[in-house]
Amino acid sequence: xxxxxxxxxxxxxxxxxxxxxxxxxxxxxxxxxxxxxxxxxxxxxxxxxxxxxxxxxxxxxxxxxxxxxxxxxxxxxxxxx
Numbered sequence: 627x628x629x630x631x632x633x634x635x636x637x638x639x640x641x642x643x644x645x646x647x648x649x650x651x652x653x654x655x656x657x658x659x660x661x662x663x664x665x666x667x668x669x670x671x672x673x674x675x676x677x678x679x680x681x682x683x684x685x686x687x688x689x690x691x692x693x694x695x696x697x698x699x700x701x702x703x704x705x706x707x
Contacts, residue, residue, distance in 0.1 A: 637684070641691025643672035649696075 631642055647653050647668050654667030673688050674680075 637687040638691040640673050641688045641693075642695045644675065644688070645692045645695040647672060 630646070631638070634642065652668045653671065655661075655665050655669035657669045659665045675689065675692070677685055
C-alpha cells in the first residue's frame, strides 16, 4: 500500500477522507453491530457535509478540501492506491 496523500492538515484530511468515503462507497457498516465479514465498512462519515452547528469557517475548510479532492479526481481508482 502507498499513501494517497502526505503532508496535509487536519482539515484537509477530514475533507479528503469524506471524499474517499463517498467516491469509493465505503460507508457500508452499520453502527451498533459487531464487526464481521458483512459489516466491515465505515460506519460514520468523516464529517457531516450538511452541518449547521459547526463554526462556518471550519466547515468551509473541510468542504474546500473535499471539493479540491473531488475536482482533482476524475474516476475511481485514479488515486494510485
